[in-house]
Amino acid sequence: MKIYLINLARRPDRLAAMRVQVPACERVEAVDAASADPAALDGWFAAAPGQRKPPLGEIPRGDKACLLSHRAAWALFVAGGEAHAVFLEDDVRLSAGALLGDDGWLPAGVEVVKLEHYGPPGQRVLLTDLRAVGEDFKMGRMLSRHTGAAAYILSRRAAQMLLEETRFDLPVDHLLFNPNNSALFAALSPWQLLPAIARQEQFVGAKSDIENTRVKLRQMSWTYVKRELTRFAYDLKLIPRQVTALLKGAKFVAVKTTD
Numbered sequence: 001m002k003i004y005l006i007n008l009a010r011r012p013d014r015l016a017a018m019r020v021q022v023p024a025c026e027r028v029e030a031v032d033a034a035s036a037d038p039a040a041l042d043g044w045f046a047a048a049p050g051q052r053k054p055p056l057g058e059i060p061r062g063d064k065a066c067l068l069s070h071r072a073a074w075a076l077f078v079a080g081g082e083a084h085a086v087f088l089e090d091d092v093r094l095s096a097g098a099l100l101g102d103d104g105w106l107p108a109g110v111e112v113v114k115l116e117h118y119g120p121p122g123q124r125v126l127l128t129d130l131r132a133v134g135e136d137f138k139m140g141r142m143l144s145r146h147t148g149a150a151a152y153i154l155s156r157r158a159a160q161m162l163l164e165e166t167r168f169d170l171p172v173d174h175l176l177f178n179p180n181n182s183a184l185f186a187a188l189s190p191w192q193l194l195p196a197i198a199r200q201e202q203f204v205g206a207k208s209d210i211e212n213t214r215v216k217l218r219q220m221s222w223t224y225v226k227r228e229l230t231r232f233a234y235d236l237k238l239i240p241r242q243v244t245a246l247l248k249g250a251k252f253v254a255v256k257t258t259d
Contacts (some may be wrong), residue, residue, distance in 0.1 A: 014090040031064035117196035118148025149173035151198030
């Protein structure tokens with residue numbers, strides 16, 4: 001599988017660190033929120049007449065740039081000839097990079113695989129269809145939210161599906177891995193690798209470059225409270241479906257990273 005690495009031009013230090021982890025990766029220059037034309041960013045996120053407003057509220061400038069960076073990588077992948085590709089952000093730490101060498105371990109019909117553990121150490125995700133892959137790993141189809149998009153695999157079909165979108169109303173990680181809000185989640189049907197092989201630096205000692213663009217939107221205000229209540233309402237809405245899945249054998253599984 002080809003590995004696409006999304007990297008800001010002003011972060012050659014991160015590129016060098018990633019080259020040590022995955023020497024064969026192809027660099028994709030990230031859209032820089034600090035210098036990008038606001039109109040060029042906003043055009044992809046402006047709601048068309050009759051479309052719903054962003055379900056999670058205003059999308060920070062950095063998250064807009066991040067999604068368009070991933071989109072550029074998806075386009076490069078589709079222009080090639082491979083069946084699957086790996087997509088990495090430049091602030092991820094890998095614990096089993098050798099797994100990314102080929103796609104022979106992927107079950108037929110799998111379109112999206114999340115390789116990352118995002119969130120607190122005890123993060124649990126509702127999974128179904130658990131199965132062994134390779135010698136040391138398992139994977140399960142995701143039925144609950146597990147965000148973060150620093151490391152994942154896409155099939156050609158999934159990338160083409162994503163590229164057909166002309167407007168976005170969610171950050172890239174929610175678009176891929178949030179069944180509460182993503183209209184594409186069911187069609188993409190993402191899977192979670194267990195244990196995960198990737199962890200973003202923000203969880204092991206450093207902050208993401210787009211974190212500063214989120215600060216204002218996370219300050220205590222009525223807008224912030226309203227957004228958090230809306231997210232909670234979406235979580236509640238999914239509970240009946242999750243209960244049904246649990247009764248049919250799905251499990252909440254702790255997502256851990258390999259040592």
